[in-house]
Amino acid sequence: MKRKQPKLITGGILLIFSLTLCFLSGREFRSMLKKDKIYPSSGLTEVQKLSHYFPSLKGSPGDTDIYIFSGEEAGGNLLILGGCHPNEPAGYITAVLAAENIRVQKGKVLIIPQANLSGFTHNDPFEGNPQRFPISTPGGDRWFRYGSRLTNPVHQWPDPVLYRNPAGQKLAGTEYRNLNRNYPGRKNGGLTEKVAFGIMELLRLEKIDIAIDLHEAAPEYPVINAIVFHENSAELAAIALMELQMEGIELRLEESPKNLRGLSHREWGDFYSIEAFLLETANAAHGRFKGKPSTALILEGKDNNYVKAGRLGRLFVHFDENGIPLEERAARHIAAVKALIASHNELHSESLILFTGLPDISVLKKEGIGAFLKPPK
Numbered sequence: 241m242k243r244k245q246p247k248l249i250t251g252g253i254l255l256i257f258s259l260t261l262c263f264l265s266g267r268e269f270r271s272m273l274k275k276d277k278i279y280p281s282s283g284l285t286e287v288q289k290l291s292h293y294f295p296s297l298k299g300s301p302g303d304t305d306i307y308i309f310s311g312e313e314a315g316g317n318l319l320i321l322g323g324c325h326p327n328e329p330a331g332y333i334t335a336v337l338a339a340e341n342i343r344v345q346k347g348k349v350l351i352i353p354q355a356n357l358s359g360f361t362h363n364d365p366f367e368g369n370p371q372r373f374p375i376s377t378p379g380g381d382r383w384f385r386y387g388s389r390l391t392n393p394v395h396q397w398p399d400p401v402l403y404r405n406p407a408g409q410k411l412a413g414t415e416y417r418n419l420n421r422n423y424p425g426r427k428n429g430g431l432t433e434k435v436a437f438g439i440m441e442l443l444r445l446e447k448i449d450i451a452i453d454l455h456e457a458a459p460e461y462p463v464i465n466a467i468v469f470h471e472n473s474a475e476l477a478a479i480a481l482m483e484l485q486m487e488g489i490e491l492r493l494e495e496s497p498k499n500l501r502g503l504s505h506r507e508w509g510d511f512y513s514i515e516a517f518l519l520e521t522a523n524a525a526h527g528r529f530k531g532k533p534s535t536a537l538i539l540e541g542k543d544n545n546y547v548k549a550g551r552l553g554r555l556f557v558h559f560d561e562n563g564i565p566l567e568e569r570a571a572r573h574i575a576a577v578k579a580l581i582a583s584h585n586e587l588h589s590e591s592l593i594l595f596t597g598l599p600d601i602s603v604l605k606k607e608g609i610g611a612f613l614k615p616p617k
């Protein structure tokens with residue numbers, strides 16, 4: 241009996257330690273369910289849920305908000321999609337920034353800041369990234385979630401060993417939870433396939449003319465600082481690129497590969513013949529070479545490992561001690577969106593889309609994103 245006592249004490253301490261650890265990590269995990277606040281501009285016409293277009297999503301973790309801005313005059317219809325990959329903050333923040341500033345005069349602009357809403361409710365534990373990052377506004381800090389590339393496994397599980405997506409492409413099993421491999425979606429599929437199907441329904445029912453999917457990628461990824469275009473919009477993309485070059489913004493044009501199926505630009509363009517684009521900027525927090533993950537890395541984009549990799553010629557973008565801050569990445573997205581719409585208007589006078597409010601990119605880079613976001617309420 242005497243010999244058993246130390247074992248009981250050690251066991252008790254270990255049990256209390258494990259329970260405390262479970263409680264704290266559970267609390268952290270659940271904290272990601274708390275939604276980010278978005279304050280749309282006074283030009284907002286209505287907010288809809290994705291389930292408005294595909295009722296089967298109603299009340300599900302994929303039923304994301306859609307901010308709709310209608311002009312007084314009818315015209316063309318634009319969809320801006322952010323947060324397809326919630327670990328690509330420039331895509332997400334550019335969509336938020338657009339929703340909080342845009343005013344539409346002609347046509348209609350629909351903005352989805354969190355396309356994969358479930359992906360915002362967790363992050364990738366092995367990446368060590370913070371769960372949130374702050375953006376300072378004159379009225380205080382706004383906090384935004386830094387989620388995962390994939391749908392939360394709590395909402396969609398298990399992954400198959402091999403995933404055959406709705407477009408027939410065979411992929412690794414985890415891609416079953418990657419929204420940008422799930423198009424054109426499945427009506428009765430997994431949650432991610434249903435979200436993809438809902439977005440396809442929105443494109444059809446809202447008669448979208450041009451859709452732009454905002455992303456980021458690691459600086460070592462070859463398709464970076466790029467406009468990926470569906471081949472039906474090659475001329476439009478070329479005109480936009482010339483406009484961007486005249487403004488001193490270097491971007492590459494990449495044609496959407498025909499044999500890589502399930503991606504937004506490929507399936508949107510193939511299904512509805514709309515002008516479909518995907519934009520990529522370089523996010524060091526996303527990459528395999530990154531050093532210590534932190535909010536500073538997400539916001540300032542500075543990383544010594546990437547400076548070294550750049551010197552060794554291993555990157556597809558210029559990367560020096562100044563890093564690639566979030567302002568610069570969001571500015572590239574905004575400049576490309578403006579150029580694509582100007583180019584659309586040049587080619588399609590029958591479906592003009594006219595809006596104001598998106599910041600001048602030199603002012604955005606100088607004053608920061610927070611200058612263009614509403615203060616927290």
Ligand SMILES: [Zn+2]
Pocket residue numbers: 325328455456457
């Ligand atoms: Zn992405």
